[in-house]
Amino acid sequence: MSSDIQHLLPASIDETLALLEGQDYLAGRGLATVIFLALRMKRPLFLEGEAGVGKTEIAKALSRGLNRPLIRLQCYEGLDVASAVYEWNFPAQMLDIRLAEAAGLADRDRLETSLYSERHLIRRPVLQALAAAGEAAPVFLIDELDRTDEAFEAFLLEVLSDFQVTIPELGTIRAAEPPIVIITTNRTREIHDALKRRCLYHWVDYPDAAQELAILKRKVPGAATALSQQVVAYVQRLRTIDLFKNPGVAETIDWATALTELDRLALDPETISDTLGTLLKYQEDIARIRGGEGEAILSDIRAELLAAG
Template identity: 80%
Template sequence: MPDQAHPPLPSSIDETIAMLGDQDYLAGRALGTVLFLALKMKRPLFLEGEAGVGKTEIAKVLSKALGRPLIRLQCYEGLDIASAVYEWNYPAQMLEIRLAEASGLTDRDRIESDIFSERYLIRRPVLQALSSADGRAPVFLIDELDRTDEAFEAFLLEVLSDFQVTIPELGTIRAAEPPIVIITTNRTREVHDALKRRCLYHWVDYPDALQELEIIRRKVPGCNAALSAQIVAYVQQLRTLDLFKNPGVAETIDWATALTELDRLALDPETISDTIGTLLKYQDDIARIQGSDGTKVLEDVKSELQAAG
């Protein structure tokens, strides 16, 4: 009988899609295929796409569905080895040195061996991901890799190729079982080919109208059907306007939730104006939608839905 706390990996593409669906993540065939292959081949999965399309959510869903811990490395400019991989507990090391000196111990090699041991090693996300205690590898999310620099990318090559980290004072630490690695990028800059070659790749796009409608149905069950259809049609239209930042799926869910909390049953200009801050995050985009562009979008949405019956 399978262990319910630790479900097995999916054995087919259809099982992979169903596994995600059970966690209310709607995946197309292409995403289901590349995710199944990444799990089967034990290769990192490199997900690229606009912010808010659900890249990070894939790692979270995998963690829940497979009953594995999620270890997240949130990338940012200036991220270094000490913050991402490991560092030594310097205060504890200094205390150990003083205690050794006070006790009359003068063997420098022994002192050095003691203070540069596992006891004083602080494991950051990368090393945690390679050190699964119970023999079950975690899901390791490297989120928004494009925010780091090329030097950190170069460091990751060893991690992604051999699932190991070399610590000068300790030697090489290799994962007993490779973690499930999900890498995301919003494409604010190009990531080097050497890193991409170590991964399977998938572009995560905005969902089509039917998918987005089903997402709202699952994530905001209190939103009535007519309002859900208007919300999705409106958001789909906004994404054709070449805004500074198109609304992602997360913003669509937030907007549907906000309108449901306000007991709205349909979109109107006043409602849109009052709640647009849950959907758009830049003032220039908001000003554009509160003007003639927004009026036209709402008219087009109503016409589209009326024509569809």
């Protein structure tokens, strides 16, 4: 297959579903529709949902499926322009100044132009995504935007509206082709409407039992069928309880993998108690499920699966 064909965007929602499935990402039609529209309209895609539901994996699947590089900006509290966009190579600049002084060069304007040139520019993820060279623009993942502050959100408005960034010393750098922008947030705080208006939006929810079982069959093919069914039923029931942090799909996969490594063919109270640390990440939740509540859930799902045949 030629690189030109690999870079082609899906021509329909069904092709989008097939592209994601080819990368072992099982999406519902609603999600595939908004991804298809974002690709066709060249609009950023804003994905919101609980941690662990697979938002980040969407960007990775698109990167692999479309044969495009993935550029990831992992957001965190205190993220600034120097870390996200660009900064100047200060040591190299100082070296040039000293060399110029040693050579007796006195043209300050020429020296300043040399100091603030592409040669001394350190490109961070935003600038890398906008100024990427190649046959096709990259997939640009802005991950967990809710961890940053409103000032950084405001900065992103120019990037998301016009796919450009302004560097005072160099001017405006505009993308030759807009990158495929995927923004994720776990909704630990609200993102400003001005940013959301520039994007298409989708809430990524936990999968239903049938979809989660299909995911497990893809991701943990070595797991026994009965074990996979019990794991999915157990996790689905946990999500209906008022836990401090519900397990995501990633934790379901981890738990099934751990149980398979232990050669378990089905769930039992002792195994659940011993392996809860792969599924739940807070001691309060683990202590609660290790009690009678966890055994009651296991008894209920055994009865339900037996009744379902």
